[in-house]
Amino acid sequence: MGTVPTQVMAFPSIKAIVRDNGTAEVVVAGNSRVVPVGQSLQDLRNNALALVVGEAQTLQRPVRVQIEDPEGHGELIVHPDNKIESVSYEARTPRRRAEAPTTAPETVAPAVISTVPVAEPEPAARPVVPAQVLAAVAEDQPWPPAPAEQSEPAAVASEQQAVPAEETPTRRSLKDTSFLVSAPVLEPATQGWRGALTRLGIRMDPSEEELSEREDIRTVSxxxxxxxxxxxxxxxxxxxxxxxxxxxSAILARYSGAATVAWDNNESQGTLGWRTEKGAHDRSVLDLIDSSTDLLSPSTNAAEIAKFVHHQTADKFDVLRSDENEEGDHEVTAEEVDIAHQVLTRYYRLVIMDSGNTARAANWRRMIDHTNQLVVPVTAIEDRAEAARLTLQTLESRGGHDAELARNAVVIVSESTDAKRSMSGDALKRAKDEAARIARGFEPFVRAVVRIPYDPALVNGPIRYEALQPATQRAWLAAAAAVAAGF
Known part of the structure; x- marks a missing residue:
């Protein structure tokens, strides 16, 4: 007896798309995964479904998948044990060729040919599909090709009569001109001695440092x-x-004005709630997940999210705390991450996720599936730097979306606090040299590396942007701009 489709959750949204150019992808909750290439269209279908089987095995339940290929579209139910049931499949209606317009050969406009190449997935980025899964999928053949009708031959252009070309207009069209000035206006300097002279009435152009800061502000805004x-x-x-x-979170929320939430995605108890302002309640991510049905209802207004997050009154972002149950008896699952992410992306434009220390945890791996930009912080201590390297290496070895995140990552190197506490000149120099060495070591492997100076306001207690020293604020602005440039 087959599975009733309505009994299988449509969450997360899964699509398997096979294209006629020999490429395919599986999109899970909006995140694309590259499908290994095959010798035929059916091979691509089987490889795509093998990835969906892996998703069902991760969730430990059947999933629904929308399928689409050059010959048709439909829906399947995929089980963790490789069983695949067809719900629907509809062949595409063949398109007839349109008759060529009546145009003289000398006036026919040239065809616009795309020059963007279709990138072949790198071998290292292709996910490994278990042989037994491929065999089971190929045996069931749940995604059959639909027969396509032969299209009618197009009319021969040479047999058509020519149309006289239009005369070239003798006057320019008003559409070809504008009185608006498109060049940006350079505002005068506001910082340093240049800014002081400007305030005295002597207009000065900004310095290179001020122009760089303005560009970072523009990027994060x-x-x-x-x-x-x-x-x-x-x-x-x-x-x-x-x-x-x-x-x-503070910089992006302050400058962009976008609704921003910092989410503590530790497996059980994290420290984000300890370093930020507490609201008038004790709710955490588990309470948000329990109320997800109401929060996703079309009738629920945006203000309801305030019952579950803790607003930072000065820095203008919200915090979703991890579970702070003293017994610590609940670990967030992959499916709970999906639910919480769906809720938060309904109410916020930016979701910034803190994480635990276990790259193998289900919630850690699901976080990566939802990620658009990876940030790897490290203090200038060799074991922290080595752990950061291994984190990037783990993601790169998984291929596909994970590897792309690792290559496009932003590494943020902060100076060691130990040297600052000793106040020794030699120790301070060694700390700066070590931070520079670690930063240079990461540069060939990631998109950007930013260094952050030591600041006592970041060491203990609640963190506030305004409590930082000006040099630290500037460094974090540069870090936030590097992150935003990857959006």
Missing amino acids: QHWPGPRTIAVVNRKGGANKTPTVVML
């Missing part, structure tokens, strides 16, 4: 279509993950 998710990861504790989450 933009809005992007759709929500963006940032994951802050390092498998070693004490690597500055939580301060990084707080500072990125």
Whole structure:
């Protein structure tokens, strides 16, 4: 007896798309995964379904998948034990060729040919599909090709009569001109001695440093279509993950004005709630998950999310705390991460996720599936740097979306606090030299590396942007701009 489709959850949304150019992808909750290439269209179908079987095995339940290929579209139910049931499949209606327009050969406009190449997935980025899964999928053949009708031959252009070309207009069209000035106006200097002279009435252009700061502010102030998710990861504790989450949230929320939430995605108890302002309640991510049905209802207004998050009154972002149950008896699952992420991306444009130290945990791996930009913080201590390297190596070895995140990552190197506490000149120099060495070591492997100076305001207690020294604020602005540039 087959499975009743309505009994299988349509969450997360899964699509398997096979294209006639020999490529395919599986999209899970909006995140694309590259499908290994095959010798035929059916091979691509089987490889795509093998990835969906892996998703069903991760969730430990059947999933629904929308399928689409050059010959038709439909829906399947995929079980963790490789069983696949067809719900529907509809062949595409063949399109007839349109008759060529009556045009003289000398006046026919040239065809517009795309020059963008279709990138072949790199061998290292292709996910490994278990042979037994491929065999089971191929045996069931649940995604059959539909017969396509032969299209009618097009009319021969040479047999058509020519149409006289239009005369070239003798006057320019008003559409070809404008009285608006398109060049940006350079505002005068506001900083340093140049700014002082400007305030005295002598207009001065800004310095290179001020222009660089203005560009960083412009970058972090933009809005992007759709929500963006940032994951802050390092498998070693004490690597500055939580301060990084707080500072990125504060800067992006302050400058962009976008609704921003910092989410503590530790397996059980995290420290983000300890370093930020507490609201008038004790609710955590588990309470939000329990109320997800109401929060996703079309009739629920945006203000209802305030019951579950803790607003930072000065820095203008919200915090979703991890479970703080003293017994610590609940670990967040992959499916709970999906639910919480769906809720948060309905109410926020930017989701910045803190993380635990276990790259193998289900909630850690699901966080990566939802991530648009990876941030790897590290203090200038060799074991933290090595842990950051291993974190990136783990993601790169998984291929596909994970590997792309690792290559496009932003590494943030903070100076060691130990040298600052000793106040020794030699120790301070060694700390700066070590931070520079670690930064240079990461540069060939990631998109950007930013260094952050030591600041006592980041060491203990609640973190506030305004409490930082000016040089630290400027460094974090540069870090936030590097992150935003990856959106």
